[in-house]
Amino acid sequence: xxxxxxxxxxDGSVGAGDRFRLSPLTRRRWENFKANKRGYWSLWIxxxxxxxxxxAEFIANDAPLVMGYKDELYFPVLFxxxxxxxxxxxxxxxxxxxxxxxxxxKDGDGWWVFPPIEFSFETIDLYTEGAVPEAPSMxxxxxxxxxxxxxxxxxxxxxxxxxxxxxxxxFFSSLIGIAVGATQxxxxxxxxxxxxxxxxxxxxxxxxxxxxxxxxxxxxNPVALLLLLLLxxxxxxxxxxxxxxxxxxxxxxxxxxxxxxxSDSVIMRKHLLPNAMVATLTYLPFLLSGSIVTLTSLDFxxxxxxxxxPSLGELLAxxxxxxxxxxxxxxxxFTLAVMLTLFVFVGEGVRDAFDPRRATR
Amino acid sequence: xxxxxxxxxxxxxxxxxxxxxRGVSFHIDRGESLALVGESGxxxxxxxxxxxxxxxxxxATHPRGSVQVDGKEVIGADEDEMLKIRGDRVGMVFQEPMxxxxxxxxxxxxxxxxxxxxRAMDRDAARARALExxxxxxxxxxxxxxxxxxxxxxxxxxxxxxxxxxxANEPDLLIADEPTTALDVTVQAxxxxxxxxxxxxxxxxxxxxxxDLGIVRKMADRICVMTDGQLVEQGPATQIFSAPRHxxxxxxxxxxxxxxxxxxxxxxxxxxxxxxxSVHFNLAKGMFARRRVLKAVDEVSVTIRAGHTLGIVGESGxxxxxxxxxxxxxxxxxxxIELEGQEIQGLKSxxxxxxxxxxxxxxxDPYGSLSPRLSVDQIIGAxxxxxxxxxxxxxxxxxxxEALREVGIDPAMQDRYPHxxxxxxxxxxxxxxxxxxQPNLIVLDEPTSSLDMSVQAQIVDLLRDLQRRHSIAYVFIxxxxxxxxxxxxxxxxxxxxxxxxxxxAKEVFTTPKTPYTRALMSAAFDIEVVDA
Numbered sequence: 001x002x003x004x005x006x007x008x009x010x011d012g013s014v015g016a017g018d019r020f021r022l023s024p025l026t027r028r029r030w031e032n033f034k035a036n037k038r039g040y041w042s043l044w045i046x047x048x049x050x051x052x053x054x055x056a057e058f059i060a061n062d063a064p065l066v067m068g069y070k071d072e073l074y075f076p077v078l079f080x081x082x083x084x085x086x087x088x089x090x091x092x093x094x095x096x097x098x099x100x101x102x103x104x105x106k107d108g109d110g111w112w113v114f115p116p117i118e119f120s121f122e123t124i125d126l127y128t129e130g131a132v133p134e135a136p137s138m139x140x141x142x143x144x145x146x147x148x149x150x151x152x153x154x155x156x157x158x159x160x161x162x163x164x165x166x167x168x169x170x171f172f173s174s175l176i177g178i179a180v181g182a183t184q185x186x187x188x189x190x191x192x193x194x195x196x197x198x199x200x201x202x203x204x205x206x207x208x209x210x211x212x213x214x215x216x217x218x219x220x221n222p223v224a225l226l227l228l229l230l231l232x233x234x235x236x237x238x239x240x241x242x243x244x245x246x247x248x249x250x251x252x253x254x255x256x257x258x259x260x261x262x263s264d265s266v267i268m269r270k271h272l273l274p275n276a277m278v279a280t281l282t283y284l285p286f287l288l289s290g291s292i293v294t295l296t297s298l299d300f301x302x303x304x305x306x307x308x309x310p311s312l313g314e315l316l317a318x319x320x321x322x323x324x325x326x327x328x329x330x331x332x333x334f335t336l337a338v339m340l341t342l343f344v345f346v347g348e349g350v351r352d353a354f355d356p357r358r359a360t361r
Numbered sequence: 362x363x364x365x366x367x368x369x370x371x372x373x374x375x376x377x378x379x380x381x382x383r384g385v386s387f388h389i390d391r392g393e394s395l396a397l398v399g400e401s402g403x404x405x406x407x408x409x410x411x412x413x414x415x416x417x418x419x420x421a422t423h424p425r426g427s428v429q430v431d432g433k434e435v436i437g438a439d440e441d442e443m444l445k446i447r448g449d450r451v452g453m454v455f456q457e458p459m460x461x462x463x464x465x466x467x468x469x470x471x472x473x474x475x476x477x478x479x480r481a482m483d484r485d486a487a488r489a490r491a492l493e494x495x496x497x498x499x500x501x502x503x504x505x506x507x508x509x510x511x512x513x514x515x516x517x518x519x520x521x522x523x524x525x526x527x528x529a530n531e532p533d534l535l536i537a538d539e540p541t542t543a544l545d546v547t548v549q550a551x552x553x554x555x556x557x558x559x560x561x562x563x564x565x566x567x568x569x570x571x572x573d574l575g576i577v578r579k580m581a582d583r584i585c586v587m588t589d590g591q592l593v594e595q596g597p598a599t600q601i602f603s604a605p606r607h608x609x610x611x612x613x614x615x616x617x618x619x620x621x622x623x624x625x626x627x628x629x630x631x632x633x634x635x636x637x638x639s640v641h642f643n644l645a646k647g648m649f650a651r652r653r654v655l656k657a658v659d660e661v662s663v664t665i666r667a668g669h670t671l672g673i674v675g676e677s678g679x680x681x682x683x684x685x686x687x688x689x690x691x692x693x694x695x696x697x698i699e700l701e702g703q704e705i706q707g708l709k710s711x712x713x714x715x716x717x718x719x720x721x722x723x724x725x726d727p728y729g730s731l732s733p734r735l736s737v738d739q740i741i742g743a744x745x746x747x748x749x750x751x752x753x754x755x756x757x758x759x760x761x762x763e764a765l766r767e768v769g770i771d772p773a774m775q776d777r778y779p780h781x782x783x784x785x786x787x788x789x790x791x792x793x794x795x796x797x798x799q800p801n802l803i804v805l806d807e808p809t810s811s812l813d814m815s816v817q818a819q820i821v822d823l824l825r826d827l828q829r830r831h832s833i834a835y836v837f838i839x840x841x842x843x844x845x846x847x848x849x850x851x852x853x854x855x856x857x858x859x860x861x862x863x864x865x866a867k868e869v870f871t872t873p874k875t876p877y878t879r880a881l882m883s884a885a886f887d888i889e890v891v892d893a
Contacts, residue, residue, distance in 0.1 A: 025733075252730035256794065259689060260744035261717030270743075274734050 032353040039349015046342040053160035060117035060153035063096050067112040069105055077115070086110075097127070117141075119150035121157035121310035133318075133325040143327040145318050151328065155335050157310035162339070165222065166291040170284060172230050173291075177237030178280060182268050184238070185245025185276075192242070199235050207232040215303045222305060229294055236287055237280060244276040278354050285347030289340045296336060312336055364390050365432075366533045366566045367412065372426035374407050374416065380424065382407050385592045387585050389534065394560065394567040396581035396598070398574065398613070400813040401784075404590040405570050409536050411436075412568075413453060414443050431533060449479045452527030456539040458519035462511040468495070468522055469507040475529045494525040499555055516677075517548035521555070528559065535560070536568045541576065545676040546840060550884040553580060572814060574617065578602060579888045586610045616815035617843065625850055629666040631702070632802045632834040633688060633720070636662045638696035640680070640687050640858075657683040659858045660696070667801065668832035672849030672866060674842060674881065680858040681838045685804045688836070689720055701801065718748040721795035725807035727787035731779040737790055738775045741765070744798045764797040765790075768823060785816035789823065796827060804836045809844050821847050842885040846870055854878050 034040050058065060063076035069086060076096060083094040086104045094101050097118065105112065119125060119140075125148045128134055132148040142151035184195040211228055218224050248254060249272065257267050298304030299313020307314075312332055319329025367389040374382040382404040389395045397405045410416050412428055414435055428435050430446055438446075447453075455461040463471060472494060473487040482490065488507070495503035498521040511519055520540060527535055537556060541549035557580060560567050569580055577584060578598065585595040586609065594607040605611045640658040658680040665671045673681045687694035690705060690713055698706040700720060705713060721744075724730040731740055741761045745752060752760070762772035768789040779787055788808060795803050805824065809817040821844060828835060839845050845852065845866075852869045854862040854877065862869060862878045873879045883889045 252724040252726060253732040255686075255691060256722065256724065256730055256791070257732075257743065258691060259717060259720075259722045260794070260798070261714040261747045262743060263714070263747075266747075270735070271732055 029353045033349050036349040036352055038345050039352070042342045042345035043349070046339070046346060049159070049339075049342075050163050053156055053163065056156045056160050057115075057120075059115055060120060060150070060156050061115045062118065062120045062123040064112035064114050067096075067105065067110065069110040070108045097123070097125075099127070117150060117153050117156075119153045121154045122149065122308060123153070124148045125150065133322055133328060135325070136327055142331045143325065145315065145328060146322055146325075151315070151331050154310045154315060155312070155331060158312040158315065159335060159339065161222075161305075161310055162292045162295060162312055165226065165295050166288050168226055169229055169233060169291040169295075170288045172226070173233040174237050174280060174284065174287065176230070176234035178241050178273065178276065180234070181238040181241025182245050182272055182276065185242040186249050186264065186268050186272055188246065188249070192246075195238075195242075199238055202232075203235050205232070211298065212301070212303045215298075220304070220306050222309070225295075225298070225304060229291070229298075233291065233294070236290070237283060240279045240283060241276045244279050245272045248272050248275045282347075282351045282354050285343050285350060289343040289347070292336075292340065292343075366391050366430070367568065368427075368429040368432075369408070369412070370427045370429075372408065372411060372428060373424045374404070374411055375422050375424050376420055381590050382411070383590045384426070385587070385590075387592065387595055389566045389568060391533070391566055392560070392564050394557075394569060394580055394582045396569045396571060396577040396584045397587060398571060398577055398584055399587035400572055400613075400815065402589075403587045405587050406538055408587070409453075409538055409568060409570050412536065413447055413451060414438070415447075415453075444478075448475050448527075448532075449530045450532055451534045451536060452530070452532035453536045454520070454523050454527050454538065454540045456542050458516050458523055458543060461523055462519055464511050467508050467510050468514075472522070472526050472529055475526060479530050490529070491525075494529055495522070497528065497559070498522070498525045499551075500525070515548075516544050517552060520544060520548075520552055524552075524555065524559070528563070528565075531563060532565065534566045534568060536570070538570045539572070540569075542571070542573070546842070546884040547676065547880055547890075549576075550888050550890045553888060554890050556580070574614065574814070575886075575888055586613065612815060616818045625666075625668045625670075627666075629668050629832075631664055632667050632700070633665045633836075634663075634697075634699040635684075635688050636697040636699075638662070638684065638687055638694050638698065640683050640692060640694045656858045658687060658694070661853075661855075661858075661860055662696075663688075663853060663863075665802065665834045665836060667834050668828060669850045670828065670835040670837050670848050672845040672852040673836065673838045673855060674840065674845055674852060675855035676840060676881075678857075679855040681855055682806055683858075684855070685722070685806055685836055685838055689722060689804060691722075715748065718744065718798040719800050720802040720804070721798060721800040722804040722806065723788075723791050723795050723808045726811050727784055727791055728779075728811075730791050731787055733779055736776050736778055737761075737765070737782075740779070740790065741794045741797050744794065748798060760797060761793075764793040767796065767827065768793045783816075784812055785819065788812060788816075788820055792820075792823065792827070796831070796833070799831065800833065802834045802836070804838070806838045807840070808837075810839065810841060817844065824848065842870075842882065854881065 052059070057077055061077055065075070065077050067074040067076055074081060076094070080093045082092060083090040083101065086094060086101065086108065088094065088101060088104055096102070096112070125140070125144060128139060128144070128148065132144055133146045134140060134144040134148070136143040140150050140152070142155065144150055145154065180195060184192045211232070214228055215225070251271075254267060254271050257271055262270075295304060296311075296313040296316070299311040300317050302317065304313055305311050312335060315328060315332035319325070319332055322328055365388055369388065370386050372382060372385045373380055385404075385408055387395065397408065399405045407416065411423065412430070412435065423436050426436070430450055433446070435443065435446060469488060469491050472491040473484070476482045476487040476490055491507060492503055495506065500506060500518060500521045506514070511522075514522065535556075540556065541552050544552060553576060556567065559565065567580075569577070571577060581598045583596065584598050584601045586593050586601070586607065588609045594601065594605065594610045601610060602614070605614055637660045638658060639656065639660050642655040642657055643653070661684055663671060673684065675681050683692065686692045688698055690698065694706070696706065697704060700716060705716065738758060738761055741764055742757050745757050745760060758775065762775060765772045765775065770786060770789050770793070774781075779790070782790065792808070808824070809820050812820060824835065825848060827833065835848065837845060837848050849866040852864065852866045853860050854869070854875070856877055862873065862875050869878065870882070873882055
């Protein structure tokens with residue numbers, strides 16, 4: 001209510017003299033977002049988790065971060081060194097966890113510094129005492145899975161893969177969705193009618209079955225899976241963007257742009273999409289969490305990423321198969337729960353910040 | 362029962378520490394009409410709302426002052442007491458009849474609700490009373506319309522329903538906040554006559570809030586002039602109009618658009634000729650529905666010469682804007698349209714694009730016609746970027762600056778955003794956007810309707826000045842005949858999509874031929890109801 005009584009003049013003076021040239025509206029939204037403590041902190045936590053996970057190789061790896069051998073420095077994290085480099089027999093990359101290799105290095109006055117977790121996501125710990133899956137211990141903080149891989153390492157890599165995959169899927173599906181929605185909304189009429197029917201039919205297809213069938217036909221790899229999911233994921237933004245463009249296209253300033261002779265694509269880019277951006281941005285965090293869930297469920301069912309990739313869904317599936325090892329299921333569950341909850345909190349914050357009715361908190 | 366129905370004393374209203382109304386005092390006696398006059402942002406509506414205690418508290422506060430309704434203090438009164446005053450002792454009619462009725466309830470229910478609350482009537486009694494009220498406010502076929510929903514009524518009818526609701530409990534004071542601003546002139550005259558009549562019949566007091574001095578002259582016994590949150594002058598209506606004392610009042614009185622169009626050469630070259638232009642919308646779609654066609658514009662022919670102004674007048678829904686949009690080929694139409702001798706009807710939109718620099722448009726609402734995300738330079742420069750892509754950035758900026766100078770805006774503000782400008786300045790920017798391409802024809806679609814009176818006069822002067830200098834042809838669309846009279850050489854009067862009268866402006870204004878034009882004229886200039 002109160003916002004309506006603020007005259008545009010007084011509203012504008014706030015932003016005047018601002019060096020960053022953030023529009024006052026954007027600034028107010030950012031202030032609103034910051035005022036939402038839960039969303040703001042979630043954003044910080046999830047971003048630092050994402051940034052940290054980008055350096056997963058330096059946190060969990062079976063190669064030392066840095067190593068000295070015969071007065072020379074080696075960086076096994078970054079470069080591959082064959083075992084022969086250290087006087088071994090194999091020409092393949094050295095297995096730094098093997099006692100034999102460690103002895104070789106020690107013989108050359110060597111020393112090494114391992115990352116906090118001495119295993120990569122695919123390292124099978126052959127030197128542990130217990131039977132797999134092994135319960136949490138000092139060696140494996142979250143235990144191992146049923147073929148002896150460190151669960152903590154797999155979670156770190158799996159988190160990164162999930163987030164990256166989710167981001168890529170979100171990015172590309174928004175790209176397609178926005179383009180389709182804007183075209184439908186701006187031109188309206190027959191194009192809109194046809195587009196809407198197409199989307200409805202397409203959305204009516206049994207997605208999961210199709211993905212399962214298709215993924216059994218092609219060799220699954222992340223890119224193929226991304227394209228496959230993209231086939232069915234692009235529709236989520238169409239409705240929002242279309243509605244926004246239908247509303248905006250009759251605005252006077254859009255009419256004025258047409259009267260000036262600006263081309264359709266310029267009008268769409270300059271006048272329609274900025275308006276649709278608000279709705280899109282509000283949707284993005286939810287789209288992202290949705291994408292992650294899709295990937296995880298496919299992995300859980302065994303139709304997702306091929307074996308060998310660190311995947312949270314696969315961890316959950318292992319947890320289901322090994323009920324006697326609850327750390328598997330619990331670790332997977334809590335990772336997903338924390339990740340998705342944080343994304344949803346951020347999404348809520350963004351949504352509220354963009355909501356004009358919540359302008360005065 | 363005292364004679365003083367409303368007594369406002371040193372009232373102040375603040376929003377978040379900033380005072381928007383500062384020390385306003387006035388009073389209304391029983392049976393008296395008081396007009397609160399001022400431009401937008403002067404605090405007149407806020408003053409009226411504080412009488413009802415309807416401001417968004419607690420953001421709004423009253424640092425000082427008192428408001429007494431019939432001797433009872435309302436500032437600081439608790440909600441229970443206010444509920445007894447609102448809708449019972451004091452009724453209120455709002456500006457926008459489209460949004461002040463609940464679209465989900467029929468009329469009977471909305472009027473009945475007030476009667477349930479204040480009079481505890483039963484259903485039958487409330488129905489009878491609602492019918493009585495609707496008859497009182499002159500709603501025709503009231504009995505059938507009890508069950509009508511707001512969207513089934515026209516703007517004027519809705520405003521009548523609003524008045525009926527406000528009158529339901531025979532209030533002592535009726536507050537009317539710009540009750541006719543959203544209505545057509547002929548409807549406006551009817552509503553004002555109704556208010557005046559009801560006031561006399563029910564011995565009610567009226568607090569009328571308006572920016573339209575014509576209405577004030579017609580309706581008010583006494584006048585309060587407000588500007589910038591202060592009451593600068595009050596007194597009997599006759600005295601204010603004949604001998605205004607405060608400079609602002611004088612300024613306000615002098616601000617009405619005056620003058621007539623300067624005579625222009627009748628043999629000037631034809632800029633645009635439209636022949637039998639029709640715009641039809643199919644209402645019912647689908648395979649089995651009967652085709653129903655709305656003839657928004659039906660076989661209209663007009664000719665516009667260089668340096669001339671063609672005024673298109675008519676009430677809302679008469680097809681004025683549709684015709685103009687069709688002439689610029691912004692919507693689909695049939696019939697012939699020639700731009701400077703060249704037929705443009707039937708050309709592909711790509712083929713028209715280069716011709717658009719010769720015909721431009723200025724819209725009614727300067728808040729909606731400028732994209733809030735672009736700077737003034739980008740807004741005005743957009744057309745140059747399309748039609749003169751060879752210009753360097755600096756050259757373009759220079760041309761934009763020149764256009765700004767021409768409409769009276771400091772080019773130093775070139776990089777500001779629209780929200781930093783007032784309504785009048787925005788309209789100037791919209792005009793600059795139109796003239797920067799040096800068009801031969803500009804369509805002005807109600808360019809002054811959403812502006813304050815004094816700003817209207819400035820915009821009219823600016824337009825006349827630009828026309829004289831560049832001999833641009835104008836198509837000037839307006840329902841405000843005063844503004845049209847100040848600009849137009851020729852006039853067409855439209856009703857229901859067809860031209861009812863056409864001719865030289867002077868003739869149409871002095872000797873209107875058709876009864877519809879006569880009704881329009883008397884409603885606009887004398888605020889009188891004449892049967893069309």
